[in-house]
Structure formats: C-alpha cells, structure tokens
Amino acid sequence: MIQNLKMMLRVLLAMVLLAVSQHTWAQEKISLNSDNKVAWQIKPLSEVGIDGQKISTPGASFRNYIAGVVPGTVFTAYVNAGHVSNPDYSDNIYQVDESLFNRPFWYRAEFKLPASYHQGQRVWLHFDNTNRYADFYCNGVKLSGTAHSTKDVSGHMLRTKYDITGIVNQEGINAVAVLITDADQKKTRTAKEGFGVTASPTYLAAAGWDWMPYVPGRLAGITGNAYLEITGDVVMEDPWVRSQLESDEYAYLFLSSAIRNTAMTEKEVTVSGTVNPGNITFSKKIRVPAQSVSTIRFNKADFEQLIVHHPKLWWPNGYGDPNLYTCTLTCSADNVVSDTREITFGIRKYEYQFVKNKKGWPVMNFLVNGRKIYLKGGNWGMSEYLLRCHGKEYETKIKLHKDMNYNIIRTWTGCVTDDEFYEYCDKYGIMVWEDFWLYVAYNDVASDGDFIANAVDKVRRLRNHPSIALWCGANETHPKPALDDRLRAIVAQEDHNDRMYKSSSNQDGLSGSGWWGNQPPRHHFETSGSNLAWNKPAYPYGTDHGYGMRSEIGMATFPNFESVKQFIPANQWWPLPSDEALKNADSTVWNRHFFGKEASNANPVKYKASVDTQFGVSQSLEAFCEKAQYLNIEVMKGMYEAWNDKMWNDAAGLIIWMSQSAYPSFVWQTYDYYYDATGAYWGAKKACEPVHIQWNAANNAVKVINSTLSEIKDLTATATIYNIHGKALPGYASVANVNIAAGNIKEAFTLNLDNARIGSNSLDRLSPLHFIKLELKDRKGNVLADNFYWRNGLKELDYTALNDLPSANMSLEIKERRAAADSGRLTVMITNHSKTIAFGNRIRLVDRKTKARILPVIMSDNYFTLMPGERKQVTIEATAGQLANGADVLLKQYGYKEQKKLSVSFK
Template sequence: MKKRLVYILLFLHLALVGYGQVREISLNSDNPSIRWEIKPQSDLPYSGQEIAQPNFRMKDPVRGIVPGVVFAAYVEQGLVPDPNFADNIYRVDERLFNRSFWYRTSFRLPVDYKKGQRVWIHFDNTNRYADFFCNGVKLSGVAGATRDVSGHMLRSKFDITDLVRVGQENAIAVLITDADQKKTRTAKEPFGVTASPTYLAAAGWDWMPYVPGRLAGITGNVSLRFTGDVSMEDPWMRSDLESNEFAYLDFSTDLRNAGDQPKEITLEGIIKPGDIRFSKKIRVAPHSIQKVYITRNEVKEFLIKQPLLWWPNGYGEPNLYSCSLTAKIGDEISDQKEFQFGIRKYEYHYVRNKAGWPVLNFYINGKKIYLKGGNWGMSEYLLRCQGEEYGLKIKLHKDMNYNMIRLWTGSITDDAFYDYCDRNGMMVWDDFWLYVAYNDVANDDDFKANALDKVKRLRNHASIAIWCGANETRPKPELDNYLRAIVASEDHNDRLYKSSSNQDGLSGSGWWGNQPPRHHFETSGSNLAWNDPPYPYSSDNGYGLRTEIGTATFPNYESIVKFIPNDKLWPLPTDEQLKSEDDNVWNRHFFGKEAANASPIQYKNAVNKQYGESTDLSAFAEKAQYLNLEVMKGMYEAWNDKLWDDAAGMLIWMSQSAYPSFVWQTYDYYYDATGAYWGAKKACEPVHVQWNASNNSVKVINTSLKSLDSVWVSAQIFDMDGQEIKKYGLQTSATVRSNVAKEVFRLNFDGEQGATALSDLHFIKLTLKDRKGALLSENFYWRNGRKELDYTSLTSLPKAKLEFDYKKEAGTEGIMLRIVNRGKSVSFGNRLRLVDAATNERILPLMISDNYFTLMPGEEKFVRLTESHAKQLKNAKLLWKQYGHAEKETLKLKNIF
C-alpha cells in the first residue's frame, strides 16, 4: 500500500508539471488515482444530477477504460470471451451494448490549488452522443436535453470552477448514447447515414467485424486544466513559402475571457529553432472570445531566411518548429500552450495523360512528390491503440519507405497519430465521414460542427496533405460546399479540398484480389471508378493516382494459430465454403464470403498452383508469403514503371491490420511482417532497380531529389543449381536524373531452350551501385520461362549451409548480422525470426533490414537488426528457416548491450 501511495504521489507530481498557474492533470484511466466505472443506463434509475453527486456509488460497476469504448472495457474485465479469437465476437449479444451507458469517476484538486484559478475539464472525443455532469450539475446543453454533444470528433470543454470542492471528492458523470443505426448485426439499414459523424466501420465491413456498441464510449483523452480567466483556443501558426529560401509566418488564436471583467492580455510567443520572440497586447471583453492575429507586418522575424523545411519520407528531413505561448494578465500567467508546426508548401496540378484524362500530381516545396503508401481503415477495431503505439505503426510505415497514409473515412480521432506522422515525414490523406453511395447524413449541423472542429484542431500538422470529402462518392452539395468553405477559411486553402477519393483526377479503386505482376504491368484496370464516360484503362495509361488497390494477405502461421482454433486449422475451407458459407471461423476472419472482394478462392488456388499443394497449414502459410511478396511488389513496381508517364502514385488497400484477418495488410495484427511487407519495402525504395515481368525491361526508379551520376546496373541470371548463366546477364553504366524512371536495358531470354538453356525455373538478381561500388539497391525475382508462375520445383532445393555471425554496431544499439552461404546449393527464401530464449515468444515487430531473401552458393549478405530490440536482445534466439525446410536456431543473442 505504501509503494502504491508513493507511486500515486509521483504520478501527480509529474502530471502537474507546468508553468506558473497553468497545469494539466490527466483523468485517463491509466492515472492510478483515477477509476472510471461503467454501467448501463437501464440499470441505474437515477438522473445525471444524482449520479454526479460525490457520495453516489454504483453497485457492481465495470471498470472503465478511458480513452476507450464500452465493449473494450467488458473485454478487459473478462466479461466476454476474447473477441480476437475464433468467432467469439459474433456470439456476443449486441443488444447488451447497443444502448446507453453511464461513465463515472471522481477526483480531488491538487493540494496546491490556488483559489481564483479556473478549472476546466476537457474531453477530446466522445462517441456517439454525450451528456456531461459534475457534482450534481449538468454541464452540457440545457436542463432536460439529451444527446448534447453529437459526433466523435468534437472536443468538449467545461468551466467547473464554481462546482469543484477543495479538499473533497468531486464527481464526473457522462452519459454515452450509441448511434441510432444498425442496432443488430442483421439490420438491413446502412450504417453511416444516421450514424455519421462516427467511426463508420463500427458496424462491420469486409475487413473487421460488427462491434457490439459500435465503438460507443469516451474515445479521447480526458483532463483537468487550470488557468486564469483568459485561455487560448486553437492557436495556429500558418507558414507560406515564397521560395525554399524564404518563409512567411502568420499567427492566430482565440482568447476566451471567462471572467466577469474585461482583461488586458499580453500574448507572448517563442518559436524554436531560431529563438523568434513576439508579443501583442489585447483587450478581451468579459464572457467573450476575441480572435487575435499577428502577422509578418508586426513581427519582422516572421520572415524566416533559409527555413528548415518539412519534407516527406524519402525526400528530406521532416523538420519541425515549436511555438511556446503565454497569455499574461499583468505579471500573472493566465494560460500557456505549446505546439509544433512544419514549414512546407503543398501544391497540386492536374496533368493530362495519353487518353486526355487529368491525373492529380502532388508537389511539396516546389518538388513533385510520388505518392507511396496505404490506407488505414482503423488503428484497432476496438480503439485500443493509444499514444506510443501509433509511433510503432508509423515507424513500420516509414520502414516500408512509404510517404503517405490515407485515413479512410477519417477513421482516426487521436492527435497522437498526427504527431507521429509529423515526426516521421508521413503525409496524411484525410477523409471526412461519408462513404460509397451514402453521401448524406441525418443531421447536417452535427456533421458540420465535427468537420469544423477537425480542421481547426489538426491544421498545425504539417503531415496533412489533403482533405477529402468522401470515400468513393461526393458529399451532397450542401456538405460539399461547407467542407470546401471551411478548408478555405480555417486552413487558408493550404491543403487541397477534394470531394471524392477515387474520381476527378484519380484513377478509381481496386482491384482487391491478387494478380501476378505481369497483369499489373499490362493493364491499369480498376473495377470501381463510376465515371461517365468510363475512365480509360490500358497498359500505358489509367494508372494515374490510385487510392485503393489490394490483395488478400495470409499472415504467418505463428499468428494464425493465435486466432483460429486448433481443430479448424486444417484443411482450409473448400471453394464452395469460401464462396457461400457464413458460419465458418475462416470467414469470420475474412477469408471467405464476407471478404469476397479479396477473391479468397483465387488466392488459395494461386498458392496451390504456383507453389504446390500443401499437407498442413504451416506449409501453406509459408508458401503464401512468397505469393504475398511477389504480388505486392509487382503492384508497386507496375506503377513505378509508369512514373510520371501517367502514374502519380499508389496507395494500397490496406497497409495495416485492425483485426486478426487474412486480408489487406502488410504486417499483421500482432506486428509480424508478412511477405507483403517486404515486397512493399523493396518496391518503394527511393532509389530502386526493377524488372518488368511483361517486357523484360530493367529500369532504375529514382524518386529521390538527387541525381544518380554514373551508376552501375547489372542483371545476373542463375539457374536452379545456383550457376550464373552469363549469356543472359547484362551490365551498363547510366546517369539517372532526380525523380525519373529510366530504362537501362532489356533482358533477352530468346533461345533459352537451346544448348545453353536455363532451367525452367531460374532467378534474376539486379544490383544498382554507385561509381565507388557502394550498393544502392538490389532486387531478386524467380521466373519460370516455360510454364509461367510455376514455382513448384522450389521445394526440391536441397537444404543449404548458412553461416551466421554478428557484431554490435559501434555507437548504436543495432546489430549487424553476417550471413554466408557455405553450401553448393541455392538457399531460397530465408526467413529470420527473433524469439525470447526463455519463453520462445516472438519478439515483434522484427525491425530488420531484409527478410525472405535468397543467397546463391558462396554469397554473403549483411542484415541489420535495429536498435528497437536493444532491451529484448538481452536473452534472445535468432531462428532461420529456409523455404521448404525445418526452422533451426542459429545464434543466441545474450547481454549484447
């Protein structure tokens, strides 16, 4: 008990860190002194005023999670079976959660609270409707009203100065009411017309299940804030570039005077780096909000010479500035805020392709940017992703060489996501909450209020690259015009507002089923554009800017066994089951009817035909990774091939996993990277060498801002025995300008069935080196010259003899692995894993420079394990699995650091 008290006091000390009078205390449930409780409204026959009395006690409440949702709290307490596993979530009685719930907690003011300070309570997000009470008083709306706060993106802030009790318990109660629509899984009405603005996947999609309660809860941070009478709201530092050598700043904020008297305010700010200081005196009337502007006409330092620019990943550093603000009344600090911003300039041009249709091109800081990335449907299907976990997800996207994430239907409401995107140079395509054929909502005013708050709340983030009205449709005119207007008025049109996610300069959506690389090189086809006249697709146009294209993606076996019951692991469902069976655990994880767009039958058959029938799930899942790798790499490389000759970028559907499933992911729900991850990472390199499976063209793709002078490009062809067949190899020197794709030669396999014939299945290895011989890019392909896509003979490769050693990298917490093929056979498909030596549990994510790689006899390779594993490598084992052979331990990594 004594240790717990010390911990609570330490937490409060840290939570109260601030300047002068301005302090903030977290009321989230991870604060050990805060306990949220939840109970259905129907079980509490009391008013909000009664429940919010400090002496009120809930009987048998459920421990709440804030931020979080009601259903996740029940999961955390073990009151429903693990919804990740089997079909458990489909067996929950949704009626128990599709109703109103009370949240309640209590708090005490800090011991050094000074009378006269204003006490504010802040709620970042609530879903879907909320009513707020404190110490027996209704805070929101008017007496007798319900559903006072409507929508999942609205911030709520209440002055509770006159209600709080010093030295006593203070109570907060929040009534959360769920969305009106789709009260049961089988209800026919579409979720979104009445529900929006909300998390539109909450009632199920073809990649996540229906969530009981439809993500109703207090879904954002809750905090107490202590200020003087005047507080700042929505400060904004806008930047503009005259050129990359000169930036202009303009600042604005709202000042709210909650007091009964007018106040003379001195607003002061410091921008770093640069130590730019500014100040302004303002008079604010009582009980009013005053808009304040400070321009470069008032502060000459707002013209910054040689600014540190924010660049997307692969184009430069994502430099950020901080702005610290203080509002003073005389010598007393009334409010303080700090935020970050980036100096950059987005521009957009529509370029006609060969068919005469416009293609949207992105520019930043005067440079054309090729978009490479993926879609997020949700961060996690029960909204259990918070804080630093966003940093992990964004880091994985950066590692794949991505530069953009599209937030499908504005699915993220957490500021932390945008913070990490800013820091990692990850641009954000940010949708609002409309989708497909449903471009209307039940209450326009609710939608507009949430949209306005979203723009004002997020506009300081350099990462936001575009605002988009709707997924695969356009908002109805009234909403469309409103969104366009607020982007103009509140974001100065610094980012483009675009009505639709797949039309008007974009090349449609889809397909979503696996296709071999040749298919993508030979056709740009999409099955969802809805243009009239139809959007033109061919082998040399129609690629354009594609915001959705995807494939089913089997996870690794070690992940599958975590969510599919043992007795259902094998055999896989039959084609008929995949086509039409509902009550099948594989279907419940979206390998079947519910994810028909992912073409599960086609996927299963492709694995079996290309790599051979399997005798168990472990073998099938292993083979699937090579299909994943080849398909994912082929999609990106087909777009690379047409770089600026029609193609302006590609975003896959989807780049991360919200639920344990078999579709549309690079890494899986448990952070284990599939073959698709490595295919994307390779194809999206800023400097990349690649082969065209259709016409044998070899190109250097340079999407960096640096020219490649006198680089060496080589292609080596190896047979199944690992012998180089030099007849088919080529090498040349080339200069490749910045931001271009350049063909350097074409491979010629004519006569491959002659005297110097290749084995039917053979390998292509490409390397790109600078003039000093340093490796810039390498790539590897397997090809069957006689029977296309037949890779079944890979299983006949003998077991290889690989030698492993490692050394710690000086000055870092990284490890460099050296791997040598000491045998006489090809070591195809080498997968490395890290596990804890004591438990054999996977160490995830595995942050490693390469995986699923192939080594020819005598070949040496260096693979880097990053510093992310420093703590985990105190007692770890490195496992190696060659394709088709048993996994074995190679190294023990113990107390390296």
C-alpha cells in the first residue's frame, strides 16, 4: 500500500510539473521579415527549373538570386540590390524594362523554431498581405489550394495563415516558398487597357497616375508582414471589441471572437479578458467541437462590468484627447493558456446627418460622440510609391498631419495596407475615410468573389480601430449594384453598421471633386464650382452654396530647391519647360515628376505663369522655388479659409488632394517626399487652426472661426494694415470684441480697403502692395491666433514689389534647448532690428557636421514676416538621432542669401 501511495504521489507530482510546464508556455510571434535576420531569396519563375515542393525543401537554394525585401515588392528588391538605378531620380524608373518584372517570381526563405518551442504547441505561418496572386509551400508541402492549382490567394489585403505543425521541423531547418504572380493587366506602360477591372483588388496607382509613375511589377510581392505564431490547440480569430456610447456618462462594450479548435477532440474553452483603464475583468466558457470554429460573445446583459461609467472618449484631433483602451484576451483549454490577444480600441460614436443647403441639396455632416466635427484633412494615394514605408515612419507622417491641425485622412482606393498607419491614426486622433478598390470608370471587377473576400478581411482587420470613420465603395463612381449591395451588407454584418458605408466618394451628400489647378483665394470665396457641374442634374454651385463636404480639391505644389536638387538633374534645372512642352511633351524629366502633360489636372502652365506674374520672373530654379512657396501658402490657405467662411452654413469640411507625397514630384502635397514642409503645409496649418481668424479676399470681412467644442468669450479681434515700408496705418485699423459659440463662426468687422484711398508708395500712405495682420487675443492679452496676408489694392495679385524690399537685420537667440532620450527641442527668438519689413523668413536646420538637412522637423511656424522691431518665438522639434551631431540654424529672408545664425549642440 505504501508502494502504491508512493507511485500515486509520483504520478501526481508529474502531473503538477506538467501543468506548471504547460502554464509557462507563452504564445510567441516570430517575425519572418527580411529585417529580422531572415534571408529571403527572389528569382523569376522562368529561371527556376524546379517546382514549389522542391524549392520549399530545406537545404535547397536558388543560384544567382536577388536578396528579397519582406515586406516589400520584387521591384524594390532589385532596386536595393543595385540592379536598378535610383528610381526616385531623374527619369530612371521610366528606363526600366518592365517585362523583367511583370511576370511571376519565387520567394524563398529558411527559418528555425525558437528554442522555447515545446512539443504539443501549434505553429502557424502568417502572411498579412500578398500582391497580386500567391501560392504557398513549406517543407516540400503545398499549403494553398490544390496540388496543381495556381493563383490560390487573390488580392492584396487578404491575410493568409497555415497550420504547419504537422510538417515543421521542430529542431532543424524549415523552408518556405511563395510564388507571387503579378496582376493580369497593364503588362506594359503603353498598354491601353485600364488597371481597374482585372487587377482589383490591388494598389490601383501601381500602373501610374498623375502623381506617381508606372511601377514595373505593379507592386507585386510579399507586401505585408510574414511571421510565425506559436499557440496551443485553440486560437482566437478576429477578436472584436465594439463600443456603444449611450451618453457621455455610459458606454457599453460588446466583445466577440471566433474560437478555432484544431484538436481532434472537443474542448471546453475559457476566454478571459481585462480592459484598461478601469481593470474591467470578465470570463466565459464555451464548448468548441473538434476541428471546428465557434463564436464567443460578451455583452452587458451577462457582464454588468461591461457598462463603462464616465468613459474616456476617443476624439478627433482638435476636439479632445484620442483616449485609447486596451483589451487583453486569454484563451485557455484544459487549464492551459492556448492563445492571447491584445486589442487597442477607443470608445466613440460616429453619426452622419444630411442637412439641406440653400438649394435644397443634402450636405453630409460628421458627428463624433454627438458633436458636429468640421472635417479638415487630406487624401493619401500611397504611403510610398514602392511600399517602402513601414513602422515608425508612419508615426512621422501622421504627426505631420496632426501638426497641420488635420483631423481626417482619406485612403484613396484603399491603397494603404499596413496596420501601423491605422495604429498611429488612432494614437493621434486622425479619422480615416477608408475606400475600397474601385475608381472612376471602373466600377466592376473581374472576380466578384476575390473582391468580396478581400473586403470582408479588410473590415474584420480594421474594425477595432476607432479612427475608421467611413467605409467608401468607390472613387468618383458607384460600385456596380451587385458589389455595392455586398459591400453594404459586409459593413452591416462585420461592423454592426456603427460606421457608414457610402457608395461614392464625391456624390450623394458630397459636393464633388476638384478643381485641381491653382486658383487665387478670391476665386474660392466667390465660387464653389467643381466637377459635378456636368452631372445630370447638375450639382448647384454658387457664392454661398455648393461648398458642402468636398472630398478632393488641390493644386500643383513646387517643393523647395533643396528637395528639387535631389531628383532633377542639374543640367535640367533651368530654364523650366516652355508652355508648349508643359502641355504636350512626354519625355521631359519635369513631366516624369509630374510638372507637365501627365499632371494636366494641376495646370502646370497656369502655375508657372502665376509664380512669374505675381512674384516676378525668376532667373534661376532656386529663385522660382522660393517664390513658389508663397503661391503655395496663399492658394492652400485660401482654399481652406473659403470653406471655413461657410462653416455649417453649407460647408461641412474639406479634404485636399493630396496631403501625402508618395514620390518626388511637383503636385498634390503639403510636405514633400523628403519631409520638407512646403508653403502649402504652412498654409494648411494656419487655416486649419481650431481657433482661427481670417480675412475674406472677396469682401474684406474678417471672421473668427471656432471649430472646438467650447465657447470662447471676451476675445479681442484686431486688424493692423501696414504699407510697403512697414508702417502701421491707424486709419485702416479695426478692432472688435467677440464672443463665439462652440463650433461656430462670427464676423468681427469688415476692413475698409477702398482702392480710392490707396496712394503712392510714400511713407504715410497705403501703398498699392500692403499687408494685413490679424490677431485674436483673450481677456489677458494672450494671442490665441494670428494671420498675415499680402495684398495689392490696385493691381490684384501683383506682389512684385516684394522683390524691392531691403535686407533686414535679423537676430536669433536661443530661449530653450532641451535634449531627451528620443528627441530634442529648440526654442529661438527671431528679432527684426531694422526699420524695414523682413518678409518671408524661412528657418532651416542642417547637421552641424555633415551639413545635410535635418528632416523631418515639427516647427511652430515658418515663412513668417516680421515688421520693424517685431519678434517671434519659434519652436523646433526633431529626433535625438537627427540632432546627435548638433545643428546649424539657418535663416533666409525672401530674396536674400541664406545665413547661418546659430550653431547648437544637444549633448
């Protein structure tokens, strides 16, 4: 009996040890990306003499392969390997033989399981995105489709995963192979067929648009993350946290997840969760049959703790903090943790109202958490034209959008497929208008099934993001009825109709697209015209109606000279192409970067003429680029301010085409490809301020814009008018006390700028070219907002007198210098010591050692003007790595040579 007792104790001890061992099994995610010590090989299918089973055998290898880039594209791999000249520069990408890339390619890599792997765990092989078709193999076994099928996975946002537990080598080498087949359409640049039918769903800009070139291979590749996951037999799939905001005091949480049981026996599964902040805990059991999938749900009826009291709400930028919650889910079977997931979500409520304008046409208004949100933002076509944007670089782009006071980004035709984009939009309060993959004349696709499969996966993948504000079926058209109905049903079923599905990007409550050529501010204040003027019936446009909710409007946008030098060869800098060449020439390097025929919507002829006539004919590219920045400021600011002027009185928001630069070009951007902020950036940032004061170039009215959720009282609005000599003219000044309700506009006064009062350029008279400075102060005299304009009262838009301003004596003084582990901050005071105007002051930072530009930076202001004796404080932020060598601070006054003013160390 004692012997039996000892045996029982040994068995019990073994069971306890096994249980402890099992409980310590941690779910792991192991990256197979090429930047994580996994070496991918790429080779064309036509040059490989063996099949996928053999290619995916451990120890096999390609001869003369190209090192693969994952995530990335085939073409990018060849660029990185030096087989293609820098495609950013000159017309290099147009010289590439596209037939070398417009064909199938093999990817191959080898990996080992982590040392922590234990017998009995499941091994999953994941690929987040593959474009355009993919077939998968591992350790000599075909994972996808059937033994002889091809193009098994079809799309570009369809996640794939395979349970490779039964074929994986637990201690030795494993091999994976993926055959990527390119899209069927546009096999050559000059092919006449479109790219929207057979190719979709894909990156629709890959075959070229008026802002990025045709990319050989059309972005075929393993374009998303590749990784392994180690779990138990039971896993959660697409867990979903949905919030319902009942009031500001109560929110309800609903959670659900598919539970997959891969075991050969039924499992009793426990799913437990914790939500923070709040330490909300819950747990529930479900029985899942063998080799099947069940769904588990949690709601307030069963778990009262899912009623959140006084929730911390997620707000768009400018309206409040984008508060986020984290839900940690644990899935256990047989008292062993089998899978864990962490979900970031936000508690918010989207609503949409259609308010009739003066002509009785509906204008779509956005509401978040019960409050009207005035939309200010930009369109993204691509994150980067070769899909080279990843990780923290998305934070850079989104921070720049936040800095411009934007609150929404539209992903044109759904060309963004990286999770990091949405994660940073969540973090910084940027709403996302999410398109599907249809555009203009192409409202049909070759395979409805492929399109729908990608759409379902897209919604499931993105629905936890509070930043998703709208699902949109097609760009400037409507999906064919069958697709439209399916997309609407997908959003209803998979996203609970919490966010609108809208068929078209520019109609049905929206006011159209365009126009896209540069127009002076007065034009935008006087007319809202756009492309729906040709609709039947025509959309009604006018001075006080038709602005509505505009999803596209844009302009050509010259970058700074320092950027142009990086992609235009020096022997092509000057002169600029003739008007005839801009209209008709195909092969100029300027046209290849979209200042010419390919970007005719931007009207480069008019843009060039505007710079020349308004600011004077230039003698060099550097001078032209400088003058262009002030056109950029004026036009971009004028567009947003014209919409501001009608806020909630017809106008509901403006999304420019485009805010993000995917390729070195001269169109559709705020910051450029190298993150240098153009004048358009500063025009947008100023006009989109939550509290703003502005001048109407058409009727001289000065209005205060309050797009915040708070009433503002006891404000003082002032306007000071300066002549060309920098003298303030009291007879033209205006002042008013203003109280302004939340989310409202208020006219303060109208400037008296009667042309008859304009005299010569004498010291005491209002000169033809003069300046308007607006300020809005609180009761303590603190400046809440300011604005600055240049105006010619006799010859409209003639600013050539700026070229005759004398050089000003300027100083820069360090007010604060702060270095942190990850960033640095510099505050400088700029003073104009002269008796003349210091117009157009631009600050730049360069590396103190290498003299290379320090970009990107977040700067409080730039391209600013200082009147005689005036001072301005400017803050500049950059990463610690950028500032490691210290920085030189350069200052350039309009029309004069740039000067180094400070040399700063951050150590």
